[in-house]
Amino acid sequence: MASLMKTEVWREQNILTPAQVCGDVINVIDDVSPIECAEYCLGQVVMCFMFEFNHITKVCRLFSGIANPNGTHLLPWIPFVAYKGLSNCERAGYTYVTGDEGLCFKVFETELPWFDARIKCEEEKGRLLVLKTSRHVDTIMSYSGYLPSSFWIGLSDPNKDGNWKWIDGTNFNSSVWHNIMINGHSINYPGENDTADCIRISWSRHKLHDTNCKGDDRFVCERPQLL
CATH class of the missing domain: 3.50.4 (Hepatocyte Growth Factor)
Known part of the structure; x- marks a missing residue:
């Protein structure tokens, strides 16, 4: 238009x-x-x-x-x-990333558990960051200078059955990620086996890995330009 x-x-x-x-x-x-x-x-x-x-x-x-x-x-x-x-992205205090689909994101330095981070993003009229395509991954990687060393994204195992889903309900496609460590274990919760049901990105190692949802971390919200 x-x-x-x-x-x-x-x-x-x-x-x-x-x-x-x-x-x-x-x-x-x-x-x-x-x-x-x-x-x-x-x-x-x-x-x-x-x-x-x-x-x-x-x-x-x-x-x-x-x-x-x-x-x-x-x-x-x-x-x-x-x-x-x-x-609208900049007017809402977010960073706009150019591209075919566009990406509009905001880093929150406050450390929260995954579910609290999800609620905060929804209060912002957005959602935790969703990276479903290699283009989205490569785009956000190019902005690594804006991002914390680790942060929550909108990926979890909601039914605790090993079926990882993005926050919009779509299935996780591991083929678009180069470095993944999903093993069900949280080193900070040794007494809670197989409770690593939420995903964070460790940016310093360019790694996507699972951990206990109760842990605190920074997070990134997005407001997709058009779904």
């Missing part, structure tokens, strides 16, 4: 499934133009993650953050086109 305003460039994407909806609807405006809809989104500063404009009904809907798929959406699902402003 071409620039709707001189202060913003909007990326366009077809939202085909409920899992792609970016958060809660924070406002619905009737009988407006696409430019007015974009202006309403920009006026929200941090809260408006993307907007949907219906060219037939001229209804504008503003979305905040990222929705966690929960299967409660009404059927049938009707696909729509959404627009995400690229500068």
